[in-house]
Amino acid sequence: MQTPDAGKLLKLGDTDKTVATQDEDIRNRHVKDKDGADIGKVSDLLIDETERKVRFIEVASGGFLGIGQDKTFLPVETITSITNDEVRIDQTREHLTNAPAYDPDLVPERDTYGDILIHYGYEPFWGPDYRYPDYPQYRH
Structure with missing residues (x-):
């Protein structure tokens, strides 16, 4: 199903919204x-406000005190799995190093997500x- 605003995502940390339960955050x-x-660590969740779903996790790595x-x-x-302490993914570290660049000062658009x-x-x-x-949805 295509949504009219597909591609417009918000960082959960920049909103007053939360996920359904604390365990899902x-x-x-x-x-x-x-x-x-x-x-690295999950630094934020990118949500599709129209469909109320998490689309991406933002992962921060390296640096000192942010x-x-x-x-x-x-x-x-x-x-692939989530525990109280970690999130496992189906990719290798090497594959991540070749991912399209992400500049936090720019607002990514549909092409970037694609x-x-x-x-x-x-x-x-x-x-x-x-x-x-199968992933948690956020709520108001």
Whole structure:
């Protein structure tokens, strides 16, 4: 199903919204690749306000006290498991290093999201055959 505003996402941290339960809020959890290598921490969730779904996780890595951190978006489709401490993804660290660049000072648009999804091998969420993965939705 294509939504009229597909591609316009908000960072959950920039809104007054929350996920349905505290257990579903994966921010600040460690992200591990499919081989168990540390990728970074979930710094925020990008939500589709129209459909009320999380579309990407923002992962911060490197830096010191938030300074000099690299940030990247990972589609929620990459998540294979979530525990109280970590989020596991189906990609390797090497594959992440070749992902399309993310500049936190720019507002990503639909093409940027499409490039990221394609890089990880997933269809755009605004496409007709898209099926949302099992992942929490946020609430007001």
